[in-house]
Amino acid sequence: MKKAYLTWIILAIALTLLLTGCSEEDTIQPEDRLEEYVELWESQDYDAMYRYLSEETTENYDEEAFIERQENLTNDLSIDRISIEYTIPDPEEEAEEDDNEEDPTFPITVLKETVAGDVIFDAELTLIEVIDEEEQNDWTVHWEPSLIFPELEDDTTVRLRTLDTTRGEIHDRYGNGLAINGTAYDVGVDPGLFSDNQTEEIEEIASALSIDSSAIENALNQEWVDDGMFVPITTVSPSNEDLIDALSDLPAVLIQETSGRVYPYSDSHAHLIGHIGTITAEELEQDEEGFYSEQDIIGKRGLEQLFENRLRGEKGVEILAVHDNSTDEIISSEPVPGEDIQLTIDASLQESIFESLQEDDDKGTAAAIDPHTGETLALVSSPSFDPHLFTYGISQSEYDDLNEDEGAPLLNRFASTYSPGSAFKPITAMVGMQNGTITQEDAVDIDGLTWSQDGWGNYEVRRVSESTEPVDLHDALVRSDNIFFAQKTVEMGTDLFTDGLQSFGFDEDGLSYTYPIQNSQIANNDIDREPLLSDSGFGQGEVLMSALHLAISYTPILNEGDLLNPLLTADESEEVLQSDIITTDDADYLKTALRDVVAGERGTASVADRDGFSLSGKTGTAELKQSLTDEDAPENGWFVAYSDSEDHLIAMMIEDVHDKGGSGYTAEVLAEVFEWIEID
Template sequence: MKKFGVIFLLFSAFLVACSDEEEEVQPEERLEEYVALWNEENFGEMHTRVIDTPKEKFVDRYQKIYEDIEAEDLSVTFEVPEPVEGEEESEEEEESTEETFPISVSMESLAGPIEFDSEITMVKEEPETEDGEVDWKVSWSPALIFPELQDATTEIDFENTEPVRGQIFDRNRKGLAVNESIYELGVVPERFENEDAEKEEIAEAIGVSVDEIESAMSASWVQPSYFVPLKVVPGLEKDNIDDAVESITPLTYQTTTGRIYPLAEAAGHLVGYAAKINAEKLEEVDQSRYTDQDVIGYRGLEQLYEDRLKGERGIKIIAVTEENEKTTIAEKEVQNGENITLTIDIEVQQQLFNEMSGDAGTAAAINPKTGETLALVSAPAFDPNAFIYGLSNSQWQEWQEDEQNPMLNRFAATFSPGSVIKPVTSAIGLESGSIDPSEGLEINGLTWQKDGWGNYSVTRVSESSGPVDLMDALVRSDNIYFAQQALSMGEDVLVEGLKEFGFEEEFPFTYPIESSTLSNNGALDREVLLADTSYGQGEMEMSALHLAMTYTPIINQGDLMQPILEMDEESGQVWKEDILSAEHVDFLAGALSNVVTDGTARTANRESVVISGKTGTAELKQSQADESGQENGWFVGYPDDQEILISMMIEKIQDQDNGSGYVANKVANVIENLR
């Protein structure tokens, strides 16, 4: 604890004693010494200066109380009253055996500041022998610790008020993580009629074993009329609960409040979950804020926003008499957790997750004009409610053994983008002047290689009927065209241009998402790597959200928007300004429209809505000769009103007839359904 020195306000310096013309020790001198020891919390020495108080009632009590309340910054001061001018001390006053002084005490405690004024009485002790010295000691009582401690029987106690955990809402104030009614299912032993049969029914109805029921009922505290808890379930399952309770007599429930995740798997990776803190986690956190009974965020937004959602426990320091009368000494009001409203739209989140059902992949949806993030989806996923209301061993094992890995958060990870990066490569070439959109390249056949490349060649999915220009290359997704253009523009131009689009830097987003990278070492210092990177292969990796953002200059007259996640963040922030001219914006917008109507994304062509976008296929092969390697399909698309832009990746599309068109169809379905 911090110790502070005495602040001694002395208004009259000394009172002079006349006996034998020697100075007699004065009460304020002894009080000054006592107060100095008090400020140092030297209770042992303090006890030597008090009258008729057992040591354990003094030293032990001071130490325990100060430790329990976590006293800090203690400051004790006193004043010596000035004599009234013109009044002479009477003989009786001169020979007084008691002197009283006003004192002020202040300190910090776990319940906030404590301050009080009191009085301390010094008692004169006559010498036991004629040649002894007069001394002064403190007349002490527990009220000098706190005025509320009027006698030795009054005790210090604490009352805690737990904060309500903050909730997480979407942009329309719909719940992503909310505090709602939950149901504690249990049995009342005396209601059993056919015990064996009814236990079997209960076990099947609520998903516990008969052994678990019997173990709970055999606890030492259980009485026939008591409610014996078995399982807690969220309010989402209330209909099932009502049916079971109505049909099985011993089964009943109690209602309380708990954490609910209404979107379940659809937002599992985004929201994460909050559950009772485990021993390992307890060691990592500030233990002045957490106990082993607290809930803490695991994964996702519950973990990311833990400090804001947690709140601060309220605490009262109280004095309690033998008659149980309570007096508050200090109080820190409870601070409930903060409610957080996201830019996420639950409807978009749910639609994307539903559309990806059965596939592994990721999707990000944004408002490309404002940078607001509307959805972040990873599929497959886990149900966060299961971690709170009973995750069975079989369910956990199923998740662990699932080859699609539902515990992997794909929207926070990076992947090879394939041909969806070609509009970015086009923008770099157009802005640098290395690509003339009207110039056609003579390309023959489906493969091409530069001299000296050995067995390596670039392939394209379709042949051209003449010279290939930029529009044709985008519509047909011609890898050879982009490879040749990359070699022409060179490493420096492509690297600098990709960095203008946010590669090789920290992604500016609230939720931690991996940075997008050009290559393993940040350079494109090999011709094959340079060529491959131009069409999204090589070693390039990026996240679905970053990919979505790279299309925003086409919608915002050249400005690359910054993504935001919370509604109280400023929308419309620009991450990279003027990286695309108006002329090139118009060209690329027209190209993306043609990709859907005449090119590789025809599966996204709908009568009800005009969609623009780009497909991409990322080949994850061990070698060029590998014909069975995994392929991931991409599509980035947006409707004509440009109110939403979706970036989606589906893993293992190599067996789909339409290739990346399979993904384009899914994105178009969501856009169409949201209208």
């Protein structure tokens, strides 16, 4: 009997323990639902989050509105990440809360990464227990708008406001502004100031602005327009003083100052500095960073475009909670100004070179460097254009005039390559001196004005003048003897010639230069025949060079054999691109020869000889023949020169010099620039 009673007690205890265990396993704890809800919140799964909300919450907040509001804020504020940290109260605190029969509340810390920065706030998340018909429990979440941001209420809207930044400026080596933030002029009309002849007056304004009159009429037809109001039409450059004066005389026109981009040196620097303009739809699509928005201003050409990421700065952003009569700031970030950039350019020298080309409306280019540092002092392309036209809105007729101009003012000539002609001969001389094919002692017997090899057919190399004695390198440079350089280049062969030129930057990578200038070339493909090799030796054939590359290629002559890398910005360090191209002795020899090109009895640049300073250099006439028999082809004239101070080395090319005296014309123009440098 006792045994049976004991067995019953054991079974009862076991059943009780079993039932108790099952109850604990079937009961859902609030921490379980909290963890699940937080995971959904961090993954921004607002659809699933809504299914966790309490009955009271869902009665107050429609599912579609709940999801749409948070998804819109995520997109508008660029919320990349949400992180939630929460604290589980200790068991004793939980027990006290159970005694008070209050819904469990969990402290949380919310972090949201937004476009304006990280928003961090503390909040509380309350869970409400629900019991179903089968007496199974569960927990739901009590939600309110303050869990999005503490400042939010039911009737609160969130606004994003950008704070404009300041674009960085571009200055020359002396701090002169090349692209600055200055004053422009907003041009508008007051409808109340028109006379009875409004149509005629609109036509007059449109004509002055080179726009269609319909643009003014459309502006006046906007709903908000009324008498006494300023109706904006366009923005005008401060450099266009004549236009501003003309518009000021028209009764209905109003002119207001505004901030704008200003290019103080205008067309003389336009190809180098470029201009800014409103971003296009295509450019906006290419903005993978999402940095820009419609109506933003970006660099469109030249250094304004090249340095866009440095110049643009960063906008500030404010996220605001707007109530009926108040506005609360949720978070804000201050705008970061763009970086100012200083160039190695000498603005006055650049302007002087440009004006020297403009005197006779010459088409051409020039590059000036400091031959001892590699710093670029000028990059000129002529003719040019007013960058303000593109910055503030160019009319179709103005664009057509520029585009159809025979002088091609929109063509950036200093970024292009051309046949260098005989200005290339010092490079061939240095290549030959480096590989031993040409020495100071060499003297070649050359008869007549022409020379050819067996197998060349009817093709002959022609020189300007005959020689009565053997021709050495000095004489070949002074008289610019094509045959000497053709023979020496054929003698060294294609491999030695091209290998030598590669040390001057004639390769796939080209020069290491900040501005995108077209790479120079030795030939279209390979030099596969002797006539092409011979022509290449004196800068014809298929050799193409930019003015900058030609200028920098002369630096071994002035740096004891070292070829420098060209620089454009003040923060770049001096660099030797190739050392020991030639010996110091050979460099001195070439200096003497280049001086005699200008000052020697038979020198080809004698027109550049001046009192008060000495010039040295090399001329070059590049014939632009369409065929070997072309007798009346146009010619480009080159002159590469430096003065005895050796502070400036300038390579200049002028197009169509055939009827102006050939390369001598270019030498004369460049000599005038050196007069300005050395004397004025």
